[in-house]
Amino acid sequence: MPDRYAVFGNPIGHSKSPLIHAAFARQTGQDIVYEARLAALDGFTQAAITFAVEGGRGANVTVPFKEEAFRLATQLSERAAKAEAVNTLTFKGDEILGDNTDGAGLVRDIRDNLHFEPAGKRILLMGAGGAARGVIQPLLEAKPAALMVVNRTEEKAHLLRDFFNGIKTGGYADLQGRQFDLVINATSSGLSDQLPPLPDTVFSDGALAYDMMYGRETPFMRFAREHGTTVADGLGMLVEQAAEAFFIWRGVRPQTAPVIAQFRAA
């Protein structure tokens, strides 16, 4: 019998995770099945526990359940504790281990796939919701020269200072006169086809603009491209965070480049 895994979300229909994990399993010869499961908005905890009781070995968790998964876990990795969000659960006896591989996936994509070394660079992170929060600690661990977090609702960015030592926070108006080598969009602005109010001068020469969204060009990607900046979407991060979860569960690190290429081609 193959070991069973699942991803829980709402909605979940468009999740690429089952295909990604199937590709990893084929590539590494691991005998697993991985399915997408829709959980009711008030039914995630029950659904996850039921899956574990039925023999599920682990689960990924996506929007909007990452904070609930954080509360469900009986043991947390340090990075999940910092993020207060969990995207990877491992069921071990009576314990539910919670981890968060989003930030590691982002940093790995930036370093290994995009060949951009964040150490010593000036990084701007836009957004202060769950997506932003999940990547701050791993970005700090990459030793940037500075990490500034801006948010439309400035107060929410300032609150993050209590959790993460060494970040600067502010609003978009504070970006006047500042330049960054790496600008990361962790807002949901792309979903509503909006552009965060960035000044024209925000990108340094040779800057990388990274949008955590994928699947289509967002206004931020277009803005960055029009300013001559290298642009990346979040597909690489998606595959890398999955690889990190696969490694936690199976102890084997799959190759991500062929899987990213396969999705780009599709």
Ligand code: ATR
């Ligand atoms: P997620 O889990 O994706 O982070 P979230 O917690 O709802 O979702 O957070 C959405 C983030 O996108 C917030 O930082 C939000 O800014 P506010 O806190 O001011 O609401 C940001 N956001 C959404 N639309 C935006 C827009 N058009 N311009 C700038 N920021 C935007």
